[in-house]
Amino acid sequence: MLTMEPKDSPIPRWSLGSSSGLHYGSFVNSVLPDIQQFFGINDGTAALIQTVFICSFLLLAPLFGYLGDRYNRKYIMIGGLMVWLVTAAGSSFVTESHFCLLMLLRGMVGIGEASYSTIAPTIIADLFVGTKRSMIICIFYIFIPVGSGLGYITGAGVASLTGDWRWALRITPILGVVGLFLLVFLCPNPPRGAAETHGEGVSGQSSYLEDVKYLLKNKTYLWSTLGVTATAFLSGALAFWMPTFLSRAQVSQGLRPACVKEPCDSTDSYIFGAVTVLTGILGGILGSGLSRWLREKFPKSDPLICASGLLGAAPCLFITIFVASTSIPATYVFIFFGEILISLNWAVMADILLYVVIPTRRATAEALQISVGHLLGDAGSPFLVGAISDALSKSKPVSPEWSFHSLKYSLLVCPVVGILGGLFFFLSSLYIIGDRKAAAQLVEAALPPDTLLLEFGSAWQGGGRGVEGHQQQQATVRQRQSGGREVSEEEERSTQCKRMPSDLNSDTFAMPNAAEQSQAN
Numbered sequence: 001m002l003t004m005e006p007k008d009s010p011i012p013r014w015s016l017g018s019s020s021g022l023h024y025g026s027f028v029n030s031v032l033p034d035i036q037q038f039f040g041i042n043d044g045t046a047a048l049i050q051t052v053f054i055c056s057f058l059l060l061a062p063l064f065g066y067l068g069d070r071y072n073r074k075y076i077m078i079g080g081l082m083v084w085l086v087t088a089a090g091s092s093f094v095t096e097s098h099f100c101l102l103m104l105l106r107g108m109v110g111i112g113e114a115s116y117s118t119i120a121p122t123i124i125a126d127l128f129v130g131t132k133r134s135m136i137i138c139i140f141y142i143f144i145p146v147g148s149g150l151g152y153i154t155g156a157g158v159a160s161l162t163g164d165w166r167w168a169l170r171i172t173p174i175l176g177v178v179g180l181f182l183l184v185f186l187c188p189n190p191p192r193g194a195a196e197t198h199g200e201g202v203s204g205q206s207s208y209l210e211d212v213k214y215l216l217k218n219k220t221y222l223w224s225t226l227g228v229t230a231t232a233f234l235s236g237a238l239a240f241w242m243p244t245f246l247s248r249a250q251v252s253q254g255l256r257p258a259c260v261k262e263p264c265d266s267t268d269s270y271i272f273g274a275v276t277v278l279t280g281i282l283g284g285i286l287g288s289g290l291s292r293w294l295r296e297k298f299p300k301s302d303p304l305i306c307a308s309g310l311l312g313a314a315p316c317l318f319i320t321i322f323v324a325s326t327s328i329p330a331t332y333v334f335i336f337f338g339e340i341l342i343s344l345n346w347a348v349m350a351d352i353l354l355y356v357v358i359p360t361r362r363a364t365a366e367a368l369q370i371s372v373g374h375l376l377g378d379a380g381s382p383f384l385v386g387a388i389s390d391a392l393s394k395s396k397p398v399s400p401e402w403s404f405h406s407l408k409y410s411l412l413v414c415p416v417v418g419i420l421g422g423l424f425f426f427l428s429s430l431y432i433i434g435d436r437k438a439a440a441q442l443v444e445a446a447l448p449p450d451t452l453l454l455e456f457g458s459a460w461q462g463g464g465r466g467v468e469g470h471q472q473q474q475a476t477v478r479q480r481q482s483g484g485r486e487v488s489e490e491e492e493r494s495t496q497c498k499r500m501p502s503d504l505n506s507d508t509f510a511m512p513n514a515a516e517q518s519q520a521n
Helices: 024-030 032-039 043-068 073-093 099-125 130-162 166-186 208-216 219-252 267-294 301-323 328-343 345-356 359-376 381-393 400-410 413-428 432-445 449-456 466-481 489-498 514-520
Strands: 002-004 202-204
Touching: 032 043, 032 219, 043 073, 043 099, 043 219, 043 359, 043 381, 073 099, 073 166, 099 130, 099 345, 099 359, 130 166, 130 267, 130 345, 208 219, 208 359, 219 267, 219 301, 219 328, 219 345, 219 359, 219 381, 219 400, 219 413, 219 432, 267 301, 267 328, 267 345, 301 328, 301 345, 301 413, 328 345, 345 359, 345 432, 381 400, 381 413
Parallel strands: none
Antiparallel strands: 002 202
């Protein structure tokens, strides 16, 4: 059941989302050869460092999604980030004989990641709407590849400067304290649905099972979640293995000696990090810009942009894998184009979820999408690539050249997954118009008439517009309820007749009584 939340203080039209800004995972990946040497582990075992973290992340995400739809989101993120800071710092003090403890601490880091990644986008969605929301979401999601790239650069730089790879893990909690300060003092906690209801907000009264059933009926959400999973698979595999792959390629070509003791050469981490930062910014801006430009003309454009990004990245990755045997500069060129095309998706696919899911179920939707995306995506992709590499390496005597080729062949799963992801986003484009309209109608049904008049301007106080202004206002409301498409009065009357309570997936709407208002607060 959706009801209006009581309106209290004005909602700020800005928010400073805050995390460390630098992804902890990329710090680990930037010194992966050193970690392998220190603990004496092979490719498959090394990949478990990422897999354990992601598994913890995905298992906890549904819990934080449930909490985020029902309780104070800001306090939940603060608690999660504090756990993240302590465990991230603690992992840098693990000794050589306690690799399992490193795994445990990496898993606990997922608590902070799950809380923030699940809830933060829903706060942005409640502060902004329309093209402004798309722009802010773009800025927010640009920092995924930017933070990852800076993590490579900073981690490799700190390890090189100090001569100890552990300091690459210690720098991120220091930066995380800054993020915690910003979160505590500058991040608001708006009512759910505030942006769509002119600050009023809506409150949900449904069970978790009802939330899941609602999402399972949303075909755009289902297919786009599979597309997100494919994107996560590619990002996880490339972020974890590409610096190591480039290093082995140069050893295979005789351009540098093999790493036999720490510290290993970090040049590829620097360059790959810089490429990731640049492509993340360019791809995020390009994807969001295309979305804002095409959405009004072509309502299906968002999932098609994501499909084009993954389908275009697939051949770039294929060429990257094979050209590395002969030319490192050419390899970086195709990595650059492939990562730009993947980065087109981040902001756009997040925006899709926000406008096809009602406000009171967005945190749950984010959580389940994160869980599925990581479980089938970047939780398993580093391990799968590493396991295939280990299996292939055993087929011939150990040598630096065969170590490179075994990893090269294992990375071929990435272009295949890219093609599948493109198909998933294409299928979501078949349903996006109807699902977006349905979500808008559910929110509009919760609005009292005076709220609509407040938001669009009263026809009787509109500078003498009279009947013509009132008719224009009614047309604006109908257009908003249809997701941007012009709707005639005849179509509107027909739609109203068809919208019986059973069509609303049990989400009936009413003004809250005093008890409900107290609970919403």
